[in-house]
Amino acid sequence: MKKIFCILTFVAVAFSYSSCSSDSDSKSSDMSAKINGATKTFKNATVTEEVYDEYTDFIVDAIQSDDATKMLSISLGKDTTGSESVYFIQYFDGDVFYQASESGITANITESSNTKIKGTFSAILTSESGSTVTVSNGVINVAH
Secondary structure (H helix, E strand, O other): OOHHHHHHHHHHHHHHHOOOOOOOOOOOOEEEEEEEEEEEEEEEEEEEEEOOOEEEEEEEEEEEOOOOEEEEEEEEEEEOOOOEEEEEEEEEEEOOEEEEEEEEEEEEEEEEOOEEEEEEEEEEEEEEOOOOOEEEEEEEEEOO
């Protein structure tokens, strides 16, 4: 169920970018990663807070700078740092969703607060058909 919800959230964010004008503010929204060895940057990062009974999550979605049909999404615990904070990474390449969950993710989140998310991440993401995308040298530094 969480997988379906994340996919729907990702698609909803994609559609919202095509229908809204960008807001300019002074907050930093930097994400970058190597996607199959090629360095990519991601812009217009948005942070959505999802509140549950026992915990709260942040969902960070951003559009690839050189191709607006490609997006990266990272799900992590609010106020949770360290290697186990990130529990889901998804990359949409315009045609296919690739994803990895907890056991396939290497991350080190150093800040996860109401105002900033900062850390590193990497993973091998897999599509439903079994094809893979390698995400390495990922850096998140998002003020929200």
